[in-house]
Amino acid sequence: MAEKASVILAINAGSSSLKISAYKQHSPAAELTKLAEAQISGISSPPAKVKYARGAETVKNNEELAKDQVTNQASAFAHILKLLTSDDQLDDIKGNDHITHACHRIVHGGDYPKLQVIDSSTFHHIEQLSDLAPLHNGPALSIVTAVSDQLPHAKNVACFDSSFHSTIPEHIRTYPIDQSVAKRNKLRKYGFHGISYSFITGTVAQHLGKPKAEVNIIALHLGSGSSACAIKDGESHDTSMGLTPVSGLPGGTRSGSIEPATIFHYTHDAGKPSTKSSEKMHITQAEDILNGSSGFKGLTGTADFGDISSDLSKPKNKLAYDLFVDRVLDFVGAYWLKLGGDVDAFVFAGGIGEKAVGFRDEIVQKMSCLGVFLDKNKNSKPGDKPVEEIGATGSKCRVLVVKTDEQLEMATGVVREGLTT
Numbered sequence: 399m400a401e402k403a404s405v406i407l408a409i410n411a412g413s414s415s416l417k418i419s420a421y422k423q424h425s426p427a428a429e430l431t432k433l434a435e436a437q438i439s440g441i442s443s444p445p446a447k448v449k450y451a452r453g454a455e456t457v458k459n460n461e462e463l464a465k466d467q468v469t470n471q472a473s474a475f476a477h478i479l480k481l482l483t484s485d486d487q488l489d490d491i492k493g494n495d496h497i498t499h500a501c502h503r504i505v506h507g508g509d510y511p512k513l514q515v516i517d518s519s520t521f522h523h524i525e526q527l528s529d530l531a532p533l534h535n536g537p538a539l540s541i542v543t544a545v546s547d548q549l550p551h552a553k554n555v556a557c558f559d560s561s562f563h564s565t566i567p568e569h570i571r572t573y574p575i576d577q578s579v580a581k582r583n584k585l586r587k588y589g590f591h592g593i594s595y596s597f598i599t600g601t602v603a604q605h606l607g608k609p610k611a612e613v614n615i616i617a618l619h620l621g622s623g624s625s626a627c628a629i630k631d632g633e634s635h636d637t638s639m640g641l642t643p644v645s646g647l648p649g650g651t652r653s654g655s656i657e658p659a660t661i662f663h664y665t666h667d668a669g670k671p672s673t674k675s676s677e678k679m680h681i682t683q684a685e686d687i688l689n690g691s692s693g694f695k696g697l698t699g700t701a702d703f704g705d706i707s708s709d710l711s712k713p714k715n716k717l718a719y720d721l722f723v724d725r726v727l728d729f730v731g732a733y734w735l736k737l738g739g740d741v742d743a744f745v746f747a748g749g750i751g752e753k754a755v756g757f758r759d760e761i762v763q764k765m766s767c768l769g770v771f772l773d774k775n776k777n778s779k780p781g782d783k784p785v786e787e788i789g790a791t792g793s794k795c796r797v798l799v800v801k802t803d804e805q806l807e808m809a810t811g812v813v814r815e816g817l818t819t
């Protein structure tokens with residue numbers, strides 16, 4: 399009988415990066431094999447850079463792209479698709495029609511509790527949610543459209559960042575505003591980075607040798623956008639982002655939580671339409687300011703926390719760094735209490751969480767009053783495994799760096815839902 403192989407592209411459109419992994423599944427019941435992984439970073443702060451690995455072999459390592467080669471998610475996708483399909487040594491993807499599935503990270507999925515095959519009604523629904531994730535949903539949909547045009551045989555699947563948080567209890571997800579308006583307009587905490595938190599939960603449970611339904615974790619996903627999550631009995635119990643990804647922790651260009659009235663003192667035009675609005679997305683100047691020119695960019699001029707933390711002699715960098723430590727601690731303290739101190743693991747993930755050694759040290763030092771301690775040697779060189787221990791012996795909970803893999807989590811979900819048969 400002929401082999402029935404699926405080739406899945408898992409597409410992760412972040413606010414500053416596009417990460418795509420290609421997997422092959424030899425038959426519906428078989429394990430996934432990773433064929434290749436490509437990443438374009440710095441899309442919103444040029445020069446964009448490309449990384450490309452075929453299997454375990456690094457082919458491109460942060461090569462700079464020409465200024466106008468990649469300017470948005472759609473052009474980044476075109477660049478990566480070409481890389482994959484024109485690679486002579488990638489035998490399983492010799493042309494566009496070898497790709498059978500494309501799963502897309504869609505940040506705002508409204509009430510969808512799990513992934514969905516994208517048809518015209520799902521597409522339209524996600525489009526309607528674009529105003530609530532202005533840096534994410536529209537750009538991700540531009541890739542869905544590109545896949546429909548260029549890979550017409552591939553099945554498109556939407557994997558939502560918000561779905562993992564559908565377990566947040568009502569009294570935590572509710573905003574204290576008029577409930578008739580809240581219910582009508584679906585105004586509540588949704589939460590994001592859920593694909594990453596789902597991966598973290600499964601990986602940490604396996605690492606600890608505990609059933610997933612018994613693990614309690616405080617996880618920090620710190621990247622271009624940053625959030626914290628309290629995971630109780632393997633499920634999201636609370637998270638720092640809300641109706642949109644602008645609340646909670648500050649990000650590269652996002653304010654995080656500030657006094658809500660601030661915006662009306664910042665500009666008298668807060669409610670006017672932003673020039674970033676389009677036929678598909680309607681945002682105000684307030685939303686544009688809070689999403690696009692605040693956070694690290696507003697404080698220092700750069701959205702890149704790597705640049706900020708590498709030169710703390712500059713007062714504005716030091717201010718941004720100290721402020722970020724302070725805001726992260728707001729959530730660590732609150733989530734420690736919400737989990738009643740019964741925490742199996744404290745996790746760092748995302749570009750900042752995985753790479754900012756000094757920042758991890760600073761945060762965990764502040765947790766010594768809780769009995770949580772770092773092993774400084776391990777923290778400075780955590781290794782390359784999906785889960786690395788950086789806590790000291792005797793620490794009240796494990797301290798871990800998790801190399802989160804949103805693409806693998808999405809592709810695994812597509813297989814688990816039986817969509818590759």
Ligand SMILES: Nc1ncnc2c1ncn2[C@@H]1O[C@H](COP(=O)(O)OP(=O)(O)O)[C@@H](O)[C@H]1O
Pocket residue numbers: 412413414415620621622623650701702703704705707748749750753754755
């Ligand atoms: N060595 C480093 N130290 C601190 N921060 C870093 C370092 N390297 C990368 N970063 C930060 O990680 C961010 C990217 O994180 P990532 O999770 O990959 O982003 P995205 O949200 O686009 O998926 C960059 O904006 C940069 O601020």
Ligand SMILES: CC(=O)OP(=O)(O)O
Pocket residue numbers: 411412413414505559590591621622623624643
């Ligand atoms: C939800 C979110 O902020 O995602 P990212 O950090 O990838 O921009």
Ligand SMILES: [Mg+2]
Pocket residue numbers: 412413621622
């Ligand atoms: Mg990301």
